[in-house]
Amino acid sequence: AATEVKSNLDVTVDEFQQSIVRHLHVSLGTDENKANSKAWWTATCAAVNELVFERATQTQKTHYKKDTRAVHYLSLEFLMGRLLKNNLTNVGLTEIAQQALDKLGLDFHKICEEEPDLALGNGGLGRLAACYVDSLATLDFPAIGYGIHYEHGLFTQAFLEGRQVERPDSWREYGNPWEICRPESVQEIPLYGYVETKYDDKGQIHKEWHPGRIIKGVPWDIPVVGYGAKTVNILRLWESRASDFFNWDVFNAGGYLDAQVENVQAETISKVLYPNDNTDAGKELRLIQQYFFCACSIKDIVRRYKRAHGDDWSKFAEQVVMQLNDTHPAIAIPEMMRILVDRAELKWDQAWTICQKVFAYTNHTLLPEALEKWSVRLFEKVLPRHLEIIYEINSRFLEDVVEVAFPGDDSVKRKLSIIEEGHEKMVRMGNLSVIGSFKVNGVAEIHSKLVKKDLFPEFNSLWPDKFTNVTNGVTPRRWLKSCNPKLSNLISEHVDADWPVHLNKLSKLADLATDSKFQKAYMQIKLENKIELAKVIKELTGVEVDPTALFDIQIKRLHEYKRQQLNLIHIMALYRRLLQNPDYDMPKRVFIFGAKAAPGYYMAKEIIYAINKVADKVNNDERIKDKLKIVFLPNYRVSLAEKMIPAADVSEQISLAGKEASGTGNMKLALNGAVTIGTLDGANIEIAEEAGEDNVVIFGLTVDEVKELKSAGYNPWDYYYANNEIKAVLDWFDCDYFTPGKPGELAEIKRSLLDYGDTYLSLADFASYSEAHKKIDKLFQDEKTWAKMAIMNTATMGKFNSDRSILDYVQNIWNLDTCDIK
Ligand code: 26Q
Secondary structure, three states, X not given: OOOOXXXXXXXXXXXXXXXXXXXXXXXXXXXXXXXXXXXXXXXXXXXXXXXXXXXXXHHHHHHHHHOOOEXXXXXXXXXXXXXXXXXXXXXXXXHHHHHHHHHOOOOHHHHHOOOOOEEEOOOHHHHHHHHHHHHHHHOOOOEEEEEEOOOEOOOEEEEEOOEEEEEOOXXXXXXXXXXXXXHHHOEEEEEOOEEEEEEOOOOOEEEEEEOOEEEEEEEEEEEEEOOOOOOEEEEEEEEEEEOHHHHHHHHHOOOHHHHHHHHHHHHHOOOXXXXXXXXXXXXXHHHHHHHHHHHHHHHHHHHHHHHHHOOOHHHHHHHEEEEEEOOOOOOHHHHHHHHHHHHOOOOHHHHHHHHHHHEEEEOOOOOHHHOOEEEHHHHHHHOHHHHHHHHHHHHHHHHHHHHHHOOOOHHHHHHXXXXXXXXXXXXXXXXXXXXXXXXXXXXXXXXXXXXXXXHOHXXXXXXXXXXXXXXXXXXXXXXXXXXXXXXXXXHHHHOOOOOOOOHHHHHHHHHHOOOHHHHHHHHHHHHHHHHHHHHHHHHHHOOOOOOOOEEEEEEOOOOHHHOHHHHHHHHHHHHXXXXXXXXXXXXXXXXXXXXXXXXXXXXXXXXXXXHHHHHHHHHOOHHHOOOEEEEEOOOOOHHHHHHHHHHOOEEEEOOOOOOOOOOOHHHHHHHOOOEEEEOOOOOHHHHHHHHXXXXXXXXXXXXXXXXXXXXXXXXXXXXXXXXXXXXHHHHHOOOOOOOOOOOOOOHHHHHHHOOOOOOOOHHHHHHHHHHHHHHHHHHHHOHHHHHHHHHHHHHOHHHHEHHHHHHHHHHHHHOOOOOOOO
């Protein structure tokens, strides 16, 4: 078909159909009469895998033969979502599969709905890793993603009387068709114990770590199919198991049960993803998770290197680059030193030179509560040898580098030291990452500037060339082609069919932005997508919404800095205006939320509850005649995002300036024709630059104004007393208007905005936000203007293709060559 990618996988509908049926029989042991939808889904995946695994093997073989340099993307999170539709898109077989299932009397979309999300991530950082492995394969770069094979991904969310409740996510309870176990590549990982200092006959010092425990790391591979299916890279996820070898003694001593207890402990390591987003957990198990997967991955990398180069370490840094997805895998740095110094017996300087050429670090946040620190005490217990190595790295750095650049300046030394002195000594993972890496990047222009200016100013003056920017991107294969097929088909009628790999080609649509025929076609698709979402809303919440209303969407993790509470108080103000004046001029509006709160984040959960309670009241208030609806869709996740994003008219990107490193949902929404209402934060700034001022609505304080206001002494009460609407809305939280019979149940929201100081300046930005929404209302009521804006957003988002981000990484950091797979 014309709109599909041409891949090298030639299969007819009949062949694909036969393959599905064959797998139903031979892989699943069932037949056409007994099979339920889940079985059909599994068989369809198997039919796809038959094509994909071959390419994966071919890819690995070619990389090995050509001895290519490769990037190793180390991340605690890969938020992959569903893979069937995406893999079909990338191998160019969506229409073939659709027809094959059709002939079997099955509905393609229903079969796709059977797939659980692969939710091995929290949010932006994890989804970014998933987009990047997609782009790396699409662009034919040798790459491997390394992470943890969590048994339970991010919790599923339900609402119980408006409050979030969490349930475990079991994505592979009955097996998962995409993964292959690789027992031949199992690794053994030491933990705990003590370090012995030894001297050889030449008086040379040697450190020997006697671990208290050995854990087995079992790799599972998931194929990552590039668009066009030339390169199929792999995502390698490590599962922890008890080491048979180590438990032997306990067994023989008759301690069968004790051994089982140790097994449970070992298997706990990869049991569950920490559900924190942008906050540090500081838990021992988390440190062990980090070390476990880094150590497994480095052993894997070293094994592969040695197969080609033996004991000659001189080429290691030419062949290997490891990208640290935030500081979470920073323990890889001292682990690499340990392998080189203790195991390979390289001299310290030689080892350090290699390390500093191998690691690069991406920072994803400036929030102080998200900067990882581990207590020295904990480190000493879990990783005693690594603590020694960190001290050695630190003292050499302070003497050889800091003392030379800032002689005698103890205050600079205190700031740059990996060790934070205090009543409890801490290891600062950010400083370790900067010192051990050859490049450090932020994820949007403004964020990278702030990384240099506010987070690491002294490091920046020490090594100005180390700091750089790579603005985030998203894969247009998943986030346009596959999730919005109708718009994709329309685009393909007007733009070269290869736009999913050359997204800048969308700029051609700008010529059509005022063409009334194109506007009609474009807005008709938006309406159809909204009708689809309205059905989902009805199914999930029971609320009926009018698809012709303005769909205003805020989807992202629930965090105070992202300011869902600002959205809420503005909605309440609208509600109040409608109550006071039923003729209040505004288009029908539906406010749609999707967000999970970290289970331990009290205020975030209160905000969810408040939104649900206000929604209950407003949605059932006949006085406002359906002009305002509020829905909070439960269990926001990648597969739900794929249904929401194509249906958005307005994209809420309202973080306090300086707090959102980049954002990536903002890019997905704009690409699908939503108009951004946003602050000058993260990638919003670059989105506004690309789309043009007329096609976004910007409001609120700038980063500089935030700094000014904070240093002048921000007092939220000033805004409360000066603005009647703010006062009335906040006072509403004190009574039982939204929580009948339970006055004050929502009062924590008010307190956080007044008594606790309104950390994220919601009240300071309220008036400006309200004006921005009035502007949106006017623009939306002018159909032609709105259509033009929506089209211009799609037309100008080419920059935010993750392929562009990957090419930036390749040119500025990784220095890779593409590798053709025959
Ligand atoms: C840390 C310690 C212990 C447990 C958990 C964590 C943890 C986990 C996840 C800390 C942070 C995260 C996630 C951060 C994140 O998603 N950051 C987002 O990254 C996106 C991709 O660059 C940006 O677009 C967002 O702006 C940024 O918030």
